[in-house]
Amino acid sequence: MVDPSRGVLFPSRLTAFQRSAPPQAAEDLVQWFWIPEWDLEPGVMSRQTVLSYPALNLVIEPHGVSLVGTTTRMSERILQGSGWAVGALLRPAAVRTLTSDASSLVDAERPFSAPALHAQVVAAMSAARDRHQQAVDVVARWLSARAGDLPPVARHANLMPEVLIGQGGANTPAEAAARLAVSLRTLQRMTRRYIGVSPAAIIRRRRLQEAAQLVREHPDVSLATIAADLGYADHAHLTGDFRSVLGLTPSDYRTESS
Template identity: 80%
Template sequence: MFDHSRGVLFPSRLPAFHRFAPPQAAEELVQWFWLPEWNLEPGVVSRQTVVSYPALNLVIEPRGVSLVGATTRMSERTLQGSGWAVGALLRPAAVHTLTSDASSLVDTEQSFRAPDLHAQVVAAMGSASDRHEKAVDIFARWLNTRAGSIPSVVQHANTMPKVLIGEGGANTPAEAAVRLAVSLRTLQRMTHRYIGLPPAAIIRRRRLQDAAHVVREQPSVSLATIAAELGYTDHAHLTGDFRSVLGFTPSDYRTESS
Protein backbone atom coordinates (compact mmCIF):
# COMPACT_ATOMS: atom_id res chain seq x y z
CA MET A 1 0.00 0.00 0.00
CA PHE A 2 2.82 2.40 0.85
CA ASP A 3 6.12 3.16 -0.82
CA HIS A 4 8.38 2.42 2.13
CA SER A 5 11.32 4.21 0.55
CA ARG A 6 9.74 7.59 -0.20
CA GLY A 7 11.66 10.20 1.77
CA VAL A 8 14.48 7.74 2.50
CA LEU A 9 17.54 8.80 0.52
CA PHE A 10 19.42 5.49 0.69
CA PRO A 11 16.89 2.64 1.03
CA SER A 12 19.60 -0.04 0.83
CA ARG A 13 20.81 1.13 4.24
CA LEU A 14 17.43 0.62 5.89
CA PRO A 15 16.96 -1.91 8.67
CA ALA A 16 13.66 -3.76 8.73
CA PHE A 17 11.10 -1.02 8.12
CA HIS A 18 7.32 -1.14 7.86
CA ARG A 19 4.51 1.31 7.19
CA PHE A 20 0.94 0.50 8.21
CA ALA A 21 -2.32 2.09 7.19
CA PRO A 22 -4.12 3.33 10.29
CA PRO A 23 -6.88 1.15 11.74
CA GLN A 24 -10.37 2.55 11.30
CA ALA A 25 -10.28 4.05 14.80
CA ALA A 26 -7.41 6.33 13.81
CA GLU A 27 -8.08 7.11 10.14
CA GLU A 28 -8.85 10.75 10.92
CA LEU A 29 -5.80 11.08 13.16
CA VAL A 30 -2.89 9.34 11.42
CA GLN A 31 -1.66 9.27 7.85
CA TRP A 32 0.23 6.08 8.59
CA PHE A 33 2.20 4.31 11.29
CA TRP A 34 5.86 3.50 10.70
CA LEU A 35 8.03 0.99 12.48
CA PRO A 36 11.77 0.36 12.07
CA GLU A 37 13.60 -2.44 13.87
CA TRP A 38 17.29 -3.21 13.88
CA ASN A 39 19.63 -5.80 15.36
CA LEU A 40 23.13 -5.07 14.13
CA GLU A 41 26.30 -7.01 14.74
CA PRO A 42 28.78 -5.48 17.21
CA GLY A 43 30.68 -2.66 15.55
CA VAL A 44 28.24 -2.38 12.64
CA VAL A 45 26.68 1.05 12.07
CA SER A 46 23.66 1.90 9.92
CA ARG A 47 23.42 5.56 8.97
CA GLN A 48 19.87 6.58 8.06
CA THR A 49 19.38 9.69 5.91
CA VAL A 50 15.84 10.97 5.45
CA VAL A 51 13.94 13.84 3.85
CA SER A 52 11.02 13.68 6.26
CA TYR A 53 7.41 14.31 5.36
CA PRO A 54 6.31 17.84 6.34
CA ALA A 55 4.20 16.80 9.32
CA LEU A 56 4.47 16.09 13.03
CA ASN A 57 5.17 12.61 14.38
CA LEU A 58 4.49 11.04 17.74
CA VAL A 59 7.25 8.48 18.32
CA ILE A 60 7.52 5.72 20.91
CA GLU A 61 10.91 4.15 21.64
CA PRO A 62 12.16 2.05 24.53
CA ARG A 63 13.51 5.22 26.18
CA GLY A 64 10.22 7.13 26.03
CA VAL A 65 7.73 9.07 23.91
CA SER A 66 8.55 12.16 21.80
CA LEU A 67 6.57 14.65 19.77
CA VAL A 68 8.70 15.42 16.73
CA GLY A 69 8.15 18.53 14.65
CA ALA A 70 8.29 19.03 10.91
CA THR A 71 11.78 19.52 9.50
CA THR A 72 13.28 21.99 7.06
CA ARG A 73 16.39 19.99 6.27
CA MET A 74 17.68 16.48 5.79
CA SER A 75 17.87 14.46 8.99
CA GLU A 76 20.31 11.72 9.89
CA ARG A 77 20.37 9.06 12.55
CA THR A 78 23.04 6.48 13.28
CA LEU A 79 21.79 3.07 14.40
CA GLN A 80 23.88 0.64 16.42
CA GLY A 81 23.14 -2.49 18.40
CA SER A 82 19.44 -3.33 18.55
CA GLY A 83 16.32 -1.27 18.92
CA TRP A 84 12.96 -0.23 17.51
CA ALA A 85 10.58 2.70 17.21
CA VAL A 86 6.86 3.00 16.57
CA GLY A 87 5.86 6.30 15.02
CA ALA A 88 2.65 7.92 13.85
CA LEU A 89 2.67 10.51 11.06
CA LEU A 90 -0.01 12.80 12.42
CA ARG A 91 -2.93 14.47 10.69
CA PRO A 92 -4.15 17.87 11.95
CA ALA A 93 -6.88 16.25 14.06
CA ALA A 94 -4.23 14.51 16.15
CA VAL A 95 -1.91 17.53 16.26
CA HIS A 96 -4.85 19.51 17.64
CA THR A 97 -4.93 17.27 20.73
CA LEU A 98 -1.16 17.11 21.32
CA THR A 99 0.13 20.68 20.92
CA SER A 100 -1.17 24.20 20.42
CA ASP A 101 1.99 25.43 18.69
CA ALA A 102 3.32 23.17 15.94
CA SER A 103 5.65 25.94 14.73
CA SER A 104 7.63 25.79 17.99
CA LEU A 105 8.54 22.18 17.19
CA VAL A 106 9.99 22.76 13.73
CA ASP A 107 13.39 21.04 13.46
CA THR A 108 13.17 19.81 17.03
CA GLU A 109 11.36 17.39 19.32
CA GLN A 110 10.11 17.35 22.87
CA SER A 111 9.45 14.64 25.39
CA PHE A 112 5.76 13.78 25.62
CA ARG A 113 4.29 12.36 28.81
CA ALA A 114 2.21 9.25 28.04
CA PRO A 115 3.37 6.56 30.51
CA ASP A 116 0.47 4.16 29.93
CA LEU A 117 0.87 4.30 26.15
CA HIS A 118 4.61 3.78 26.46
CA ALA A 119 4.28 0.81 28.80
CA GLN A 120 1.70 -0.93 26.62
CA VAL A 121 3.65 -0.47 23.38
CA VAL A 122 6.90 -1.64 25.01
CA ALA A 123 5.09 -4.75 26.23
CA ALA A 124 3.61 -5.36 22.78
CA MET A 125 6.98 -5.00 21.08
CA GLY A 126 8.40 -7.55 23.48
CA SER A 127 5.98 -10.22 22.33
CA ALA A 128 7.11 -12.87 19.89
CA SER A 129 4.19 -12.78 17.47
CA ASP A 130 2.12 -10.02 15.86
CA ARG A 131 4.08 -7.40 17.78
CA HIS A 132 3.80 -4.81 15.02
CA GLU A 133 0.04 -5.15 14.70
CA LYS A 134 -0.41 -5.13 18.48
CA ALA A 135 1.71 -2.00 18.90
CA VAL A 136 -0.12 -0.16 16.12
CA ASP A 137 -3.52 -1.14 17.50
CA ILE A 138 -2.61 0.09 20.99
CA PHE A 139 -1.26 3.34 19.56
CA ALA A 140 -4.35 3.89 17.41
CA ARG A 141 -6.78 3.28 20.26
CA TRP A 142 -4.85 5.65 22.55
CA LEU A 143 -4.95 8.44 19.96
CA ASN A 144 -8.64 7.87 19.31
CA THR A 145 -9.47 8.08 23.02
CA ARG A 146 -7.39 11.22 23.47
CA ALA A 147 -8.86 12.97 20.43
CA GLY A 148 -12.51 12.37 21.21
CA SER A 149 -14.92 14.32 19.01
CA ILE A 150 -13.15 16.26 16.24
CA PRO A 151 -14.34 19.89 15.80
CA SER A 152 -15.57 20.81 12.32
CA VAL A 153 -12.80 23.37 11.78
CA VAL A 154 -10.22 20.66 12.48
CA GLN A 155 -12.01 18.23 10.17
CA HIS A 156 -11.55 20.78 7.39
CA ALA A 157 -7.86 21.13 8.24
CA ASN A 158 -7.60 17.35 7.97
CA THR A 159 -7.96 17.60 4.20
CA MET A 160 -4.70 19.57 3.94
CA PRO A 161 -2.26 16.62 3.79
CA LYS A 162 -3.91 15.16 0.70
CA VAL A 163 -3.89 18.52 -1.08
CA LEU A 164 -0.36 19.52 -0.08
CA ILE A 165 1.64 16.29 0.09
CA GLY A 166 -0.56 13.60 -1.42
CA GLU A 167 -0.25 12.11 -4.89
CA GLY A 168 -1.27 14.74 -7.41
CA GLY A 169 -0.92 17.45 -4.77
CA ALA A 170 -1.18 21.15 -5.54
CA ASN A 171 1.81 22.81 -7.22
CA THR A 172 1.34 26.22 -5.61
CA PRO A 173 -0.17 27.60 -2.38
CA ALA A 174 -2.80 29.42 -4.45
CA GLU A 175 -3.88 26.15 -6.09
CA ALA A 176 -4.00 24.46 -2.68
CA ALA A 177 -6.18 27.25 -1.29
CA VAL A 178 -8.62 26.87 -4.18
CA ARG A 179 -8.86 23.11 -3.69
CA LEU A 180 -9.52 23.60 0.03
CA ALA A 181 -12.03 26.40 -0.65
CA VAL A 182 -10.24 28.83 1.68
CA SER A 183 -8.33 32.06 1.25
CA LEU A 184 -4.57 31.95 0.92
CA ARG A 185 -4.28 33.68 4.30
CA THR A 186 -6.49 31.04 5.91
CA LEU A 187 -4.37 28.28 4.39
CA GLN A 188 -1.26 29.92 5.81
CA ARG A 189 -2.81 30.02 9.26
CA MET A 190 -3.85 26.36 8.97
CA THR A 191 -0.41 25.11 8.01
CA HIS A 192 1.20 27.26 10.72
CA ARG A 193 -1.16 25.82 13.35
CA TYR A 194 -1.04 22.15 12.40
CA ILE A 195 2.33 21.69 10.64
CA GLY A 196 4.41 24.71 11.56
CA LEU A 197 5.60 25.49 8.02
CA PRO A 198 4.25 27.80 5.30
CA PRO A 199 2.36 26.14 2.43
CA ALA A 200 5.12 26.82 -0.10
CA ALA A 201 7.69 25.03 2.06
CA ILE A 202 5.41 22.00 2.40
CA ILE A 203 4.91 21.79 -1.36
CA ARG A 204 8.65 22.15 -1.96
CA ARG A 205 9.35 19.29 0.43
CA ARG A 206 6.92 16.97 -1.38
CA ARG A 207 8.43 17.91 -4.71
CA LEU A 208 11.96 17.29 -3.41
CA GLN A 209 10.93 13.85 -2.14
CA ASP A 210 9.48 13.03 -5.56
CA ALA A 211 12.58 14.34 -7.32
CA ALA A 212 14.94 12.32 -5.14
CA HIS A 213 12.90 9.18 -5.79
CA VAL A 214 13.00 9.61 -9.57
CA VAL A 215 16.69 10.58 -9.61
CA ARG A 216 17.52 7.40 -7.70
CA GLU A 217 15.08 4.93 -9.26
CA GLN A 218 15.15 6.09 -12.90
CA PRO A 219 18.81 6.70 -13.79
CA SER A 220 18.05 6.87 -17.50
CA VAL A 221 15.81 9.92 -17.11
CA SER A 222 17.68 13.21 -17.53
CA LEU A 223 17.72 15.72 -14.70
CA ALA A 224 16.28 18.34 -17.04
CA THR A 225 13.30 16.08 -17.73
CA ILE A 226 12.78 15.40 -14.03
CA ALA A 227 12.87 19.12 -13.29
CA ALA A 228 10.29 19.87 -15.97
CA GLU A 229 7.93 17.06 -14.99
CA LEU A 230 7.94 18.02 -11.32
CA GLY A 231 7.32 21.72 -11.86
CA TYR A 232 10.80 23.13 -11.32
CA THR A 233 11.63 26.19 -13.38
CA ASP A 234 14.68 24.47 -14.85
CA HIS A 235 17.55 22.10 -14.06
CA ALA A 236 19.31 24.81 -12.04
CA HIS A 237 16.23 25.21 -9.82
CA LEU A 238 16.21 21.47 -9.10
CA THR A 239 19.92 21.54 -8.30
CA GLY A 240 19.47 24.51 -6.00
CA ASP A 241 16.70 22.76 -4.07
CA PHE A 242 18.90 19.68 -3.62
CA ARG A 243 21.84 21.78 -2.43
CA SER A 244 19.84 23.88 0.03
CA VAL A 245 18.13 20.94 1.76
CA LEU A 246 20.38 17.94 1.15
CA GLY A 247 23.78 19.52 0.75
CA PHE A 248 24.62 17.82 -2.56
CA THR A 249 23.58 17.97 -6.21
CA PRO A 250 21.17 15.59 -7.98
CA SER A 251 24.10 14.27 -10.04
CA ASP A 252 26.12 13.49 -6.91
CA TYR A 253 23.10 11.81 -5.34
CA ARG A 254 22.45 9.69 -8.43
CA THR A 255 26.08 8.53 -8.39
CA GLU A 256 26.14 7.69 -4.67
CA SER A 257 22.79 5.90 -4.67
CA SER A 258 23.51 3.74 -7.71
Protein backbone atom coordinates in the same frame (compact mmCIF):
# COMPACT_ATOMS: atom_id res chain seq x y z
CA MET B 1 -2.95 9.40 -2.21
CA VAL B 2 0.27 10.13 -0.30
CA ASP B 3 3.13 7.74 -1.17
CA PRO B 4 4.74 6.64 2.13
CA SER B 5 7.97 5.49 0.43
CA ARG B 6 8.74 8.81 -1.26
CA GLY B 7 10.89 10.34 1.48
CA VAL B 8 13.32 7.41 1.90
CA LEU B 9 16.53 8.57 0.24
CA PHE B 10 18.58 5.34 0.44
CA PRO B 11 16.16 2.39 0.63
CA SER B 12 18.95 -0.20 0.47
CA ARG B 13 20.36 1.09 3.78
CA LEU B 14 17.18 0.64 5.76
CA THR B 15 17.14 -1.82 8.61
CA ALA B 16 14.07 -4.02 9.06
CA PHE B 17 11.34 -1.48 8.55
CA GLN B 18 7.58 -1.72 8.37
CA ARG B 19 5.02 0.87 7.30
CA SER B 20 1.35 0.14 7.79
CA ALA B 21 -1.99 1.84 7.35
CA PRO B 22 -3.78 2.86 10.54
CA PRO B 23 -6.69 0.83 11.91
CA GLN B 24 -10.05 2.19 10.82
CA ALA B 25 -10.65 3.83 14.22
CA ALA B 26 -7.54 6.00 13.74
CA GLU B 27 -7.79 6.81 10.03
CA ASP B 28 -8.63 10.46 10.80
CA LEU B 29 -5.65 10.75 13.14
CA VAL B 30 -2.72 8.92 11.52
CA GLN B 31 -1.50 8.87 7.93
CA TRP B 32 0.54 5.74 8.56
CA PHE B 33 2.56 3.94 11.22
CA TRP B 34 6.25 3.16 10.82
CA ILE B 35 8.23 0.65 12.87
CA PRO B 36 11.98 0.11 12.45
CA GLU B 37 13.81 -2.62 14.34
CA TRP B 38 17.52 -3.30 14.35
CA ASP B 39 20.00 -5.70 15.89
CA LEU B 40 23.48 -4.86 14.63
CA GLU B 41 26.79 -6.55 15.29
CA PRO B 42 29.15 -4.80 17.72
CA GLY B 43 30.89 -1.90 16.00
CA VAL B 44 28.46 -1.86 13.07
CA MET B 45 26.54 1.34 12.37
CA SER B 46 23.57 1.93 10.06
CA ARG B 47 22.99 5.45 8.73
CA GLN B 48 19.29 6.14 8.12
CA THR B 49 18.72 9.11 5.81
CA VAL B 50 15.24 10.53 5.22
CA LEU B 51 13.68 13.56 3.58
CA SER B 52 10.72 13.54 5.91
CA TYR B 53 7.14 14.41 5.08
CA PRO B 54 6.04 17.81 6.37
CA ALA B 55 4.09 16.52 9.35
CA LEU B 56 4.49 15.81 13.05
CA ASN B 57 5.31 12.34 14.37
CA LEU B 58 4.49 10.73 17.70
CA VAL B 59 7.38 8.37 18.45
CA ILE B 60 7.58 5.70 21.15
CA GLU B 61 10.97 4.13 21.90
CA PRO B 62 12.25 2.00 24.77
CA HIS B 63 13.43 5.10 26.63
CA GLY B 64 10.28 7.19 26.26
CA VAL B 65 7.77 9.06 24.11
CA SER B 66 8.48 12.14 22.01
CA LEU B 67 6.74 14.51 19.64
CA VAL B 68 8.87 15.21 16.57
CA GLY B 69 8.18 18.29 14.49
CA THR B 70 8.35 18.99 10.77
CA THR B 71 11.90 19.18 9.45
CA THR B 72 13.31 21.72 7.01
CA ARG B 73 16.35 19.62 6.09
CA MET B 74 17.35 16.06 5.35
CA SER B 75 17.55 14.13 8.60
CA GLU B 76 19.93 11.34 9.56
CA ARG B 77 20.03 8.90 12.41
CA ILE B 78 22.88 6.54 13.24
CA LEU B 79 21.70 3.18 14.55
CA GLN B 80 23.91 0.96 16.69
CA GLY B 81 23.32 -2.12 18.82
CA SER B 82 19.69 -3.15 18.99
CA GLY B 83 16.46 -1.25 19.36
CA TRP B 84 13.10 -0.30 17.91
CA ALA B 85 10.72 2.60 17.50
CA VAL B 86 7.00 2.86 16.90
CA GLY B 87 6.09 6.03 15.03
CA ALA B 88 2.81 7.57 13.91
CA LEU B 89 2.82 10.16 11.13
CA LEU B 90 0.05 12.40 12.40
CA ARG B 91 -2.83 14.01 10.60
CA PRO B 92 -3.78 17.55 11.62
CA ALA B 93 -6.75 16.27 13.65
CA ALA B 94 -4.32 14.44 15.96
CA VAL B 95 -1.83 17.29 16.13
CA ARG B 96 -4.42 19.58 17.70
CA THR B 97 -4.69 17.22 20.69
CA LEU B 98 -0.93 17.07 21.32
CA THR B 99 0.31 20.63 20.83
CA SER B 100 -1.17 24.09 20.36
CA ASP B 101 1.72 25.32 18.23
CA ALA B 102 3.29 23.01 15.67
CA SER B 103 5.60 25.80 14.52
CA SER B 104 7.45 25.64 17.86
CA LEU B 105 8.47 22.07 17.00
CA VAL B 106 9.99 22.72 13.58
CA ASP B 107 13.35 20.90 13.42
CA ALA B 108 12.85 19.86 17.04
CA GLU B 109 12.00 16.85 19.16
CA ARG B 110 10.27 17.25 22.51
CA PRO B 111 9.64 14.63 25.21
CA PHE B 112 5.94 13.92 25.63
CA SER B 113 4.56 12.69 28.92
CA ALA B 114 2.46 9.58 28.29
CA PRO B 115 3.63 6.90 30.75
CA ALA B 116 0.65 4.59 30.23
CA LEU B 117 1.08 4.68 26.45
CA HIS B 118 4.80 4.03 26.79
CA ALA B 119 4.30 1.05 29.10
CA GLN B 120 1.70 -0.53 26.83
CA VAL B 121 3.81 -0.12 23.68
CA VAL B 122 6.90 -1.55 25.40
CA ALA B 123 4.81 -4.54 26.50
CA ALA B 124 3.44 -4.97 22.97
CA MET B 125 6.92 -4.83 21.39
CA SER B 126 8.06 -7.50 23.85
CA ALA B 127 5.38 -9.93 22.71
CA ALA B 128 6.39 -13.14 21.00
CA ARG B 129 3.84 -12.80 18.19
CA ASP B 130 2.24 -9.96 16.20
CA ARG B 131 4.13 -7.35 18.20
CA HIS B 132 3.98 -4.73 15.45
CA GLN B 133 0.22 -4.96 15.10
CA GLN B 134 -0.23 -4.97 18.85
CA ALA B 135 1.86 -1.81 19.16
CA VAL B 136 -0.05 -0.09 16.34
CA ASP B 137 -3.37 -0.99 17.98
CA VAL B 138 -2.19 0.43 21.32
CA VAL B 139 -1.18 3.77 19.80
CA ALA B 140 -4.34 3.94 17.68
CA ARG B 141 -6.56 3.38 20.71
CA TRP B 142 -4.66 5.94 22.76
CA LEU B 143 -4.91 8.61 20.07
CA SER B 144 -8.60 7.88 19.45
CA ALA B 145 -9.42 8.23 23.14
CA ARG B 146 -7.43 11.45 23.40
CA ALA B 147 -8.99 13.01 20.29
CA GLY B 148 -12.60 12.09 21.02
CA ASP B 149 -15.19 13.36 18.55
CA LEU B 150 -13.52 15.49 15.91
CA PRO B 151 -14.89 18.99 15.33
CA PRO B 152 -15.56 20.11 11.74
CA VAL B 153 -12.50 22.37 11.76
CA ALA B 154 -10.23 19.38 12.44
CA ARG B 155 -11.82 17.33 9.65
CA HIS B 156 -11.34 20.23 7.27
CA ALA B 157 -7.69 20.57 8.31
CA ASN B 158 -7.25 16.87 7.54
CA LEU B 159 -7.77 17.64 3.85
CA MET B 160 -4.52 19.64 3.71
CA PRO B 161 -2.02 16.76 3.38
CA GLU B 162 -3.76 15.35 0.32
CA VAL B 163 -4.04 18.76 -1.34
CA LEU B 164 -0.47 19.81 -0.53
CA ILE B 165 1.61 16.61 -0.65
CA GLY B 166 -0.63 13.95 -2.20
CA GLN B 167 -0.53 12.63 -5.75
CA GLY B 168 -1.48 15.47 -8.06
CA GLY B 169 -1.07 17.98 -5.24
CA ALA B 170 -1.45 21.71 -5.78
CA ASN B 171 1.42 23.51 -7.47
CA THR B 172 0.96 26.82 -5.64
CA PRO B 173 -0.44 27.93 -2.28
CA ALA B 174 -3.20 29.84 -4.10
CA GLU B 175 -4.27 26.66 -5.90
CA ALA B 176 -4.25 24.74 -2.60
CA ALA B 177 -6.37 27.41 -0.91
CA ALA B 178 -8.87 27.28 -3.76
CA ARG B 179 -9.15 23.48 -3.52
CA LEU B 180 -9.76 23.75 0.22
CA ALA B 181 -12.25 26.61 -0.26
CA VAL B 182 -10.40 28.93 2.12
CA SER B 183 -8.51 32.17 1.71
CA LEU B 184 -4.74 32.06 1.26
CA ARG B 185 -4.33 33.75 4.63
CA THR B 186 -6.48 31.09 6.31
CA LEU B 187 -4.47 28.31 4.66
CA GLN B 188 -1.25 29.89 5.92
CA ARG B 189 -2.61 29.94 9.46
CA MET B 190 -3.79 26.33 9.14
CA THR B 191 -0.46 24.96 7.95
CA ARG B 192 1.48 26.79 10.66
CA ARG B 193 -0.99 25.64 13.31
CA TYR B 194 -1.07 21.97 12.32
CA ILE B 195 2.18 21.40 10.39
CA GLY B 196 4.46 24.24 11.46
CA VAL B 197 5.60 25.64 8.11
CA SER B 198 4.11 27.61 5.23
CA PRO B 199 2.09 26.10 2.35
CA ALA B 200 4.89 27.05 -0.04
CA ALA B 201 7.44 25.15 2.05
CA ILE B 202 5.20 22.06 2.07
CA ILE B 203 4.80 22.15 -1.71
CA ARG B 204 8.56 22.57 -2.16
CA ARG B 205 9.16 19.54 0.05
CA ARG B 206 6.79 17.40 -2.02
CA ARG B 207 8.44 18.47 -5.25
CA LEU B 208 11.93 17.74 -3.88
CA GLN B 209 10.82 14.31 -2.63
CA GLU B 210 9.42 13.53 -6.06
CA ALA B 211 12.62 14.77 -7.71
CA ALA B 212 14.79 12.59 -5.46
CA GLN B 213 12.67 9.53 -6.22
CA LEU B 214 12.87 10.14 -9.97
CA VAL B 215 16.62 10.78 -9.88
CA ARG B 216 17.16 7.54 -7.93
CA GLU B 217 14.74 5.25 -9.74
CA HIS B 218 15.20 6.47 -13.33
CA PRO B 219 18.94 6.77 -13.97
CA ASP B 220 18.44 7.03 -17.74
CA VAL B 221 16.26 10.14 -17.51
CA SER B 222 18.21 13.38 -17.72
CA LEU B 223 18.19 15.77 -14.78
CA ALA B 224 17.00 18.54 -17.10
CA THR B 225 13.96 16.44 -18.04
CA ILE B 226 13.16 15.70 -14.39
CA ALA B 227 13.47 19.39 -13.54
CA ALA B 228 11.12 20.38 -16.36
CA ASP B 229 8.57 17.66 -15.56
CA LEU B 230 8.35 18.78 -11.93
CA GLY B 231 8.00 22.47 -12.71
CA TYR B 232 11.48 23.65 -11.79
CA ALA B 233 12.59 26.70 -13.74
CA ASP B 234 15.67 24.84 -14.97
CA HIS B 235 18.31 22.27 -14.07
CA ALA B 236 20.15 24.85 -11.95
CA HIS B 237 17.04 25.46 -9.84
CA LEU B 238 16.73 21.72 -9.15
CA THR B 239 20.41 21.53 -8.25
CA GLY B 240 20.08 24.46 -5.87
CA ASP B 241 17.10 22.86 -4.13
CA PHE B 242 18.98 19.58 -3.74
CA ARG B 243 22.09 21.24 -2.38
CA SER B 244 20.25 23.44 0.12
CA VAL B 245 18.20 20.59 1.65
CA LEU B 246 20.14 17.38 0.96
CA GLY B 247 23.63 18.83 0.97
CA LEU B 248 24.59 17.27 -2.38
CA THR B 249 23.78 17.73 -6.06
CA PRO B 250 21.31 15.58 -8.00
CA SER B 251 24.22 14.00 -9.90
CA ASP B 252 26.02 13.10 -6.68
CA TYR B 253 22.81 11.73 -5.18
CA ARG B 254 22.18 9.58 -8.27
CA THR B 255 25.68 8.14 -8.00
CA GLU B 256 25.48 7.53 -4.24
CA SER B 257 22.04 5.90 -4.39
CA SER B 258 22.81 3.57 -7.31
